[in-house]
Amino acid sequence: MSDDARLIANHRVHVVPVVLALANPPWQRDVWLHPSAFEDLDHVFHVLFDDFCDADEPERYLGVSLRTDEEVVLMRQLGAALNAAAAEAPDDTDAEYLQAPAWPEVVAIAGRLAQVMVANDLRELAALLDDPAVPDPYQTAPGTGLAAVLVPGDGP
Template identity: 40%
Template sequence: MTDRGPGLPALRHQLVAAVLGLAAPGLQDDAFDPAPLLATLFTEACDADDPVPWIGRTLRTGEEAALTADLGAALRTLRTTLPPDPRPADHLASPAWPAVTTAAARLARALVANDHHAR
């Protein structure tokens, strides 16, 4: 792997934590609020709509960017199923939520593996 980052390690940490939270259905209970995790993915640490410019900043590889884009697509689909002012439970009850956790799990695996193998 060619290590191209992260240039923003604190934001990388936020990104990894957000993706792991979305990928862990066991943590998604009545107290689970996806809003801060979604903010991390779309504004603070990455742009899941256009992740390629984040390579070398919070993303390490093109694979991570592609998986982030997949997660962004799943989240955009989720948004179409939610009411105008969704509660956390609305996210979890949506038929689109399993695709979010699946995409997040794939990205989480890549993020953690790439961090483990970084030089």
């Protein structure tokens, strides 16, 4: 795997799940509204605006956490929708965000972005699996890999 591919994978492993969470209202209610949960909306904002992207200016993350111009456009729209919801949540609580009039737009844009990001990742994975430099996991030498563990009676 190239250094560029490793960089984008390391960023997307954070960005894609956050976008998926934004597109999933049941997840938001079940996880973000419970104080003992491992994830909240503050985490989402840090991932998208501070740590792994900048949803206000996503162009500079093309090739870092975003794969295509379409992802950049949708991320900018998502950033604007999140900022609009923030303006409607004066106490900055997760419950206020989920009740904000702008929140359905956040969910809709996140849904479109999630679909595009997952499709782009699947295309990248398919290309990687077609790369002759990447070993085929189904063509491993006898006695190695998972097949050696799963076939009883062939072991030592």
